[in-house]
Amino acid sequence: MKLTTKGRYGLRAVIDLAVNYENEAVALSQIAERQGISVNYLEQLIAKLKKSGIVDSVRGAQGGYVLAMPPEEISVGDILRALEGDLNPVDCYELNSNEPPCSNADTCVTKYVWKRISDSINAVVNEIKLSDLVAESRRVQAEAGSTQVNQPKQTC
Amino acid sequence: MKLTTKGRYGLRAVIDLAVNYENEAVALSQIAERQGISVNYLEQLIAKLKKSGIVDSVRGAQGGYVLAMPPEEISVGDILRALEGDLNPVDCYELNSNEPPCSNADTCVTKYVWKRISDSINAVVNEIKLSDLVAESRRVQAEAGSTQVNQPKQTC
DNA sequence: GTTAATACCGAGTAAATTAATAGGGATTAA
DNA sequence: TTAATCCCTATTAATTTACTCGGTATTAAC
Numbered sequence: 001m002k003l004t005t006k007g008r009y010g011l012r013a014v015i016d017l018a019v020n021y022e023n024e025a026v027a028l029s030q031i032a033e034r035q036g037i038s039v040n041y042l043e044q045l046i047a048k049l050k051k052s053g054i055v056d057s058v059r060g061a062q063g064g065y066v067l068a069m070p071p072e073e074i075s076v077g078d079i080l081r082a083l084e085g086d087l088n089p090v091d092c093y094e095l096n097s098n099e100p101p102c103s104n105a106d107t108c109v110t111k112y113v114w115k116r117i118s119d120s121i122n123a124v125v126n127e128i129k130l131s132d133l134v135a136e137s138r139r140v141q142a143e144a145g146s147t148q149v150n151q152p153k154q155t156c
Numbered sequence: 157m158k159l160t161t162k163g164r165y166g167l168r169a170v171i172d173l174a175v176n177y178e179n180e181a182v183a184l185s186q187i188a189e190r191q192g193i194s195v196n197y198l199e200q201l202i203a204k205l206k207k208s209g210i211v212d213s214v215r216g217a218q219g220g221y222v223l224a225m226p227p228e229e230i231s232v233g234d235i236l237r238a239l240e241g242d243l244n245p246v247d248c249y250e251l252n253s254n255e256p257p258c259s260n261a262d263t264c265v266t267k268y269v270w271k272r273i274s275d276s277i278n279a280v281v282n283e284i285k286l287s288d289l290v291a292e293s294r295r296v297q298a299e300a301g302s303t304q305v306n307q308p309k310q311t312c
Numbered sequence: 313g314t315t316a317a318t319a320c321c322g323a324g325t326a327a328a329t330t331a332a333t334a335g336g337g338a339t340t341a342a
Numbered sequence: 343t344t345a346a347t348c349c350c351t352a353t354t355a356a357t358t359t360a361c362t363c364g365g366t367a368t369t370a371a372c
Binding site: 001002003007008011012014015019032043067077084085087088090091092093099100103107108109110113117118121123124125128133137140141143144155 | 157158159163165168170180204205232240244245246247248249250255257258262263264265266268269272274277279280281284289292293296299300311312
Binding site: 005006038040041044047058059060061062063 | 343352358359361362363368369370371
């Protein structure tokens with residue numbers, strides 16, 4: 001019941017992009033350095049974000065990535081689903097009709113549990129907008145002030 | 157962001173135990189057969205449930221397992237945490253102080269996201285009691301009636 | 313028009329985790 | 343005494359994760 005590094009790194013990358021965006025595209029190498037993630041791996045994550053329409057790319061020298069929408073229109077749910085796939089606790093036809101129907105559907109009672117978990121997760125992440133995290137980031141950065149050291153390695 | 161078979165099989169096993177409990181211990185072999193899970197694997201799951209005080213065992217011939225408490229006192233959260241470990245979306249000191257503190261904690265903004273997801277998952281599963289699922293199981297079994305076939309293999 | 317900086321793409325791989333299987337020991341009702 | 347059961351640990355196959363690697367395409371700057 002854990003997110004993978006795709007979701008964790010990818011969300012940090014999008015926040016980084018939003019915070020450091022100033023009319024110009026941000027190169028992946030910059031995000032990678034600030035966040036302590038390899039460029040190659042980050043490429044794979046940002047490809048998913050682009051495919052989902054969350055970021056746009058600018059090719060060529062001085063290129064990079066920009067948000068495809070204002071941060072208040074992007075939810076954490078959009079970002080995490082782009083990176084992780086659906087946020088359901090199980091692969092179940094009742095939650096996602098792409099899954100094969102379950103032979104046991106008639107008498108299955110656990111599906112109600114999975115549905116409620118899925119609904120609650122998605123409700124929470126849909127409610128949190130990227131703009132909320134950007135604002136929070138600016139706040140904590142200001143508080144941390146000049147005493148901060150650069151320690152990009154982190155556990156969460 | 158998926159539960160493992162431990163959580164899925166284990167929850168089904170506990171529901172089976174509760175539904176089929178009638179003053180006598182239920183042998184693992186019976187649960188295994190009804191649920192289409194191997195006895196050996198089920199042993200590992202039930203060991204976790206016993207360790208967490210959710211079931212008690214009766215050793216020897218005619219032995220088996222019984223719920224350690226009435227079904228209304230056991231939540232799905234208790235069961236899933238016994239089987240899966242914590243239900244947090246990431247390993248983060250802010251959610252579980254057994255984790256190592258994060259070098260980045262001062263300026264981390266994603267931790268608020270993880271906290272809200274964790275809280276919502278745990279709230280939902282703590283609210284659903286085993287007795288609710290037993291009642292639901294009896295209802296759907298009655299509806300399915302005699303037309304049901306035995307198809308223990310299932311995807312969720 | 314060359315160069316350097318960038319995005320884009322797919323294949324491969326090592327490590328970790330999951331999902332079992334296997335086999336023997338301990339306990340107890342019949 | 344036996345058979346049914348729980349109990350415990352080790353091993354293994356399959357899958358997934360978390361990358362790395364090496365190349366191609368595009369474009370701004372010079």
